[in-house]
Amino acid sequence: MSAWLRLHRQAFLAALRRLGTLNALVIGVALSLPAGGYALLEGLRAVAGRFALDAQVSVFLRADLKRADAEALGSTLRADRRIASVRFVPREEALKELAAVQGMSEVIGALGQNPLPDAFVVSSKPNTLEALAADLGKLPGVAHVQADAAWARRLVALAGIGRVALWLLSALLGLGLVAVTFNTIRLQILTQREEIEVSKLIGATDAFIRRPFYYLGVVQGAAGGIAAIAIVAAGLALLNREVAVLADSYGSTFRFAFLDAGDAFAVVLFAGLLGWLGAHLSVTRHLRAIDAS
Amino acid sequence: MVSYSSVAKRYPGGQEALKSVSFTLEPGELAFITGRSGAGKSTLLKLIPAIERPSAGSVIVNGQNVGALKRAAIPYLRRNIGMVFQDQKLLYDRSVFDNVMLPLAFSGHAPREAARRARAALDKVGLLGRERSNPIQLSGGEQQRLAIARAVVNRPALLIGDEPTANLDAESAARILDIFVEFNQVGVTVLIATHDQALVERYGRKVLHLEAGRIA
Incomplete structure (x- = not known):
C-alpha cells in the first residue's frame, strides 16, 4: 500500500472512530423532513399530473x-x-x-x-x-x-407552493447541517488541541492535521443522509398502510412511492458535501487559531 | 550541519532574546549551550526547527536557510530534526508506545515497520518494558527518555535537547546525557542546552556560553 493511501485510510478510520451516533441522528432527523416532503410531493404530483394531463x-x-x-x-x-x-x-x-x-x-x-x-x-x-x-x-x-381540471390545477399550484416551501426547508436544514458539522469539528479540534500542537512541532503537515476532520465531516454528513433515508422509508411504510385503506376504498392502487435509488443517493451525497463544507469552514478557522497561538 | 551568522531575535514587544549569535556545528559534532535562565538558550534552539524565525542574520540547517523557508516546507525540515522539548510535550491520553508512534504516522510508514522502529527507539532509551504504560506513570527521568525516543524514532541527522536534565536528580540527569552521547557516537549531530555547568564540564565537549543574547 502506498504511503498516500495509508495516510488516507488512517484518517478515514480515525473519522469512523470519532463519529458520534447522536450527531448523525440529529442530521438524519433534520434531513428526513425535506427528503420525506419531497417523496410526499412527488406522490401528490403523480396524482395531480394524471388529471391535469387529460384536461x-x-x-x-x-x-x-x-x-x-x-x-x-x-x-x-x-x-x-x-x-x-x-x-x-x-x-x-x-x-x-x-x-x-x-x-x-x-x-x-x-x-x-x-x-x-x-x-x-x-x-x-x-x-x-x-x-x-x-x-x-x-x-x-x-x-x-x-x-374538471380546475381542482387539478389548484392541486398543481398547491404542489408548486409545497415545492418552494420544500426548497426553503432544504436550504435552512442544509445550513443547519453545516452548522452542526462546524461545531462537531470545533469540539473535536479542541479535544485534540494538544495532539495537534505537538504533531505540528514534530513535523506533521497541515494536510495531515486537516485530513481526519474533513473525513469526519463527510462521514458524519453521509451517515446523517443514510439515517434520513431510513427515517423516510419507515415513515412512508407507516403512512402507506393507512393510505392503502383509503386508496382501496376508491378502487385505487395509489401508494406513496419511496425515493428512487438516484434520489436516495443524491440525499447521501448532498449531506456528505455539506458535511465537507462544514468541516472545511471549521478546520480553516480553528486550526488557524492554533497556529496563531 | 548548523550554521548561525549574526543571528538576532527580537520578540514582539521589544524583548531582545538574541543580539548577534554566530557559530557552526559540524556534522557529527556534539555541543552544549550553557547560560543562565533567560540568556536566550531556548530561543536559539527554537530557530533551528523554525518554531521561531530570526529577526536578522541567517540560520542554515543542512544547507537550507531556515529563516527563508516556506511554511509548507517546515514539516519536512522538522522530520529530520529530533526535538526534546523543555516540557517534553508528551501526550498523556495514550500509551508510551503510541507516543513514539506519533511521528511515524505523519510519514505513512507501514504499520509493522513503524512498530518495529518504535520498539527499537524505546529499546535504545531503556523503556521497552514500559511500552503499554501511560506516560503519567513514568518517573521524571523516564518521561525525558520517552521524549528522546520520540525525537529519534524518525532517525534524524540532528538531535536537539532543550534543558533535558532540568528537574532531574544527578543520576537521572547523567543517564539522559549519556543517551545523547550514545546517539552522537553513531553519527547524529547533537546540540543540548543546559544551565548545569558542572555536568557539561564532565564531558569535555564544545561549549557555547550564552550571556545576554551573545555567545561569550
Missing part, C-alpha cells in the same frame, strides 16, 4: 333535450378544432356508473327515476380549456359545463 370538460345537457338534438350537438363538438376527443355519456349509463359506487344503489332505488342528464365528456387540447368551457356553455341545449 376534461363535462358538458351536461338539459334534461328535456331530445336524443336526436343531443347527437346533433355531438357532431358540432366533434367539429371543434380545440377538442381532442368527445365521449357521449347517456343518462342510463351515467346512472349505471353511479349505481356501481358502493352504497349508491339504494339511494338511486329510493329516487324512483333517473335524475341524471345526458352528458358529453370532452377532452380539450392543451391550454384551451378555459375558453372552450366558456364557449360550450353558450351552446343551445347545454345546461351546465364543468371544467
